[in-house]
Amino acid sequence: MTSLSPFYRSHRLALPLTGLLALLPLAARSAPVRRLPAGTISTPPTTQQQKSMLTEMQDAFTKIADTVEPTVVNIKAERLRPDGTADGDDVPQPLIPRSAPRGRHLPTPGVPSPPRRLEATGSGVIVRPDGYILTNDHVVEGASGGLVTVTLADGREFKGRVFPDYRSDLAVVKIDPGPTPLPAATFADSSAVKPGQWAIAVGSPFDLQNTMTVGVISATGRQQAISGDTPNSGRYYPDLIQTDAAINPGNSGGPLFNIDGQVVGINVAIESPVEGSAGVGFAIPSDIAQQVMGALISQGKVVRGQLGVVPVDLTPALQDRYGQKQGAFLRDVSLDSPAGKAGLQAEDIVTSYDGRPITGEVSLRLAISATPPGKSVAIGYVRDGRPATATATIAAAPVSPEDAPAATPAPMLVKPRLGLTVRDLAAHDRQSLGLPPTTTGALVTGIEAGSPAELAGLGTVGPPGGIVVQRVGKAPVSSKADYDRAVAALPAGTTVTLVVLYPEENQLHQSAFFVRL
16 A cells, blocks of 8 residues: 655645735725726736735646646546446546436337447546556446546556446556656645645546646535435445535546645545536545555455444434443444344444544444454444443455445434334244344334334335334333333433334344434
8 A cells, every 4th residue: 555645734825825815905905096098907906025925826836737737647438338328427527416417318118229339538646657547436437348548648548457446436547658657646644634725626527638626625524425326326435525626527536636736535526406516526535545546456456344334423412312422323233244243233332443442433434444354353332321342253345336235324303203103023023024033122014104203214224014113212122012101201302212123135234213203
């Protein structure tokens, strides 16, 4: 794996900008308004000091462009669609949450469509002088023969071999540049990136190669779940850098630089109602990109560990409810997974993993992912306010989206009723659902439309008849009577944690839902 370059925050540009902001209002008040004869050009309204500051800033960005643009490439992927369909997503672009595909052309029903070759375009950044290029997986996904065309900043073209990683939405492309080394970008420590720092995006928006845009880092630690065109093809990004540097279709896979010309992220997505830049773009942090890139270069694939949990951050509300200020709250546990076999349950709060403290969702996800399959790790957690330790043997994570459907936390919504109809769990229910004979709980037979239970997401994990309620708040549920007593004791206007058991994809999951009464 390429070693991390230290991140140095430069004050060279920040200080002149501060002086400029302070001086410009004074100049505006002191300079008299002069009426000039027609056709006469006014004297520049800036003082010599102000012009010097602007020129220094302008020269700095010009030097950055001269340095980094040779490391950025254009990538074209030829895709063969057997059904002949085409849509706006054929052009790799920043993925756009909550936006429908553009320009979809549907084939005539009953009429076979001939195969079509479609050329898609995106960006990438050279990371090693011997021809390794980092980009997004969705830029090169489905490339015919696993090959793409790479165009360097100087106009030279090469064929490149693709080594993709779906889960991270990253890929490495290898070209053979010959004996002459290529200019390669260096990486910054993305954990040191802070809102307000300069951000510079370079890529091929709308296939306009070597386009540079400038903005700032507007936020860090953003999460995005972006659905795909087919079932189970969505992607989940647990940790993204947000920027207002203009990112548009074609920027995907291109680098986000700091003012030292170092890569802080790989541009991947935009949030926009118009499928163009609206000032909110996202990049995969360079620390994550380097880990994935190193594995792809050395092994051709990324081997990750899997625990079988869905962690979420401890929000202030969860901190107050569970009396725990730090850790990762287990929103879901697959009971057939290493976590389930080790005894972990939904509502547990993981505080340490393999001897390292866990501060939240991202730190737990990264720790699990970096664990070699087959390794046994000690996991510290808190349950009902009491600390405990479990030992889990980490499994290998699946690599395809079909093998690992994404799960996202259910929202916390306000409605006046719980909205579940339940009955006692019978022996034949356990058999039909594939539950262990000792399983206890109340079987859900109905979910009221618009009820708090439905709006909290309970209907998304399975139909009525496939969900077993095991706990309401802190009250265990072994029967319908237990459920009725627990629900009757709930005060109005509060949020209750509902722990349920359900089968999905041939696995049993125990999941916690937050329902507002």
